């Protein structure tokens with residue numbers, strides 16, 4: 001489902017004498033349906049950079065990143081947006097939402113955008129919000145005024161609403177209480193059982209041990225650290 005080959009990325013710092021920082025070289029891995037791979041490596045090794053390349057936010061200078069048959073290093077923006085809508089989910093720690101949209105709609109929206117009925121989308125959203133312990137009295141309110149932890153859980157509910165065949169998880173259990181952390185780990189296990197190919201960054205070692213089938217140390221793709 002996800003294939004990365006010969007991945008290369010460097011950053012040019014234009015405001016600092018055009019200094020070039022090589023970050024990734026020869027990055028290579030595959031993630032099959034139903035498999036969860038954890039990216040590891042020291043701080044600064046390039047874990048977030050790999051995730052941003054996989055989501056199409058950063059453009060790689062070398063190599064191929066094929067997700068569900070689409071090479072996102074060469075794809076048009078509209079093809080990447082279609083991939084994100086139907087195939088490739090991303091759960092970060094932070095919620096970015098349009099103001100004044102009720103929580104229930106924020107969580108239902110990914111399902112409506114892939115053509116699910118209003119009823120099915122709402123049912124799934126209610127189920128996820130209940131499981132993630134967002135009180136029902138908050139569902140019709142915009143999450144913009146929610147606490148940090150509530151916003152994080154709304155974001156997780158939204159990220160898991162549609163059964164994406166490929167899923168990127170950036171510290172999904174960071175700063176959650178013990179019960180909600182368990183719920184999120186169960187959601188990840190359910191996504192795997194449903195056939196999702198998952199790539200994640202988990203600083204939470206126990207969470208990583210529970211859900212990840214394999215670890216990939218990106219230090220091996222980092223020329224200045226591997227040397």
Ligand SMILES: Nc1ncnc2c1ncn2[C@@H]1O[C@H](COP(=O)(O)OP(=O)(O)OP(=O)(O)O)[C@@H](O)[C@H]1O
Nearest residue numbers: 011012021023041042043044045046047048049050
């Ligand atoms: N937009 C950017 N411009 C310039 N340099 C960048 C940019 N993004 C990342 N880098 C550099 O790339 C390297 C890898 O950063 P990255 O955030 O991917 O590491 P990481 O392994 O995720 O680290 P951490 O565990 O601390 O989050 C760092 O040296 C960083 O300074």
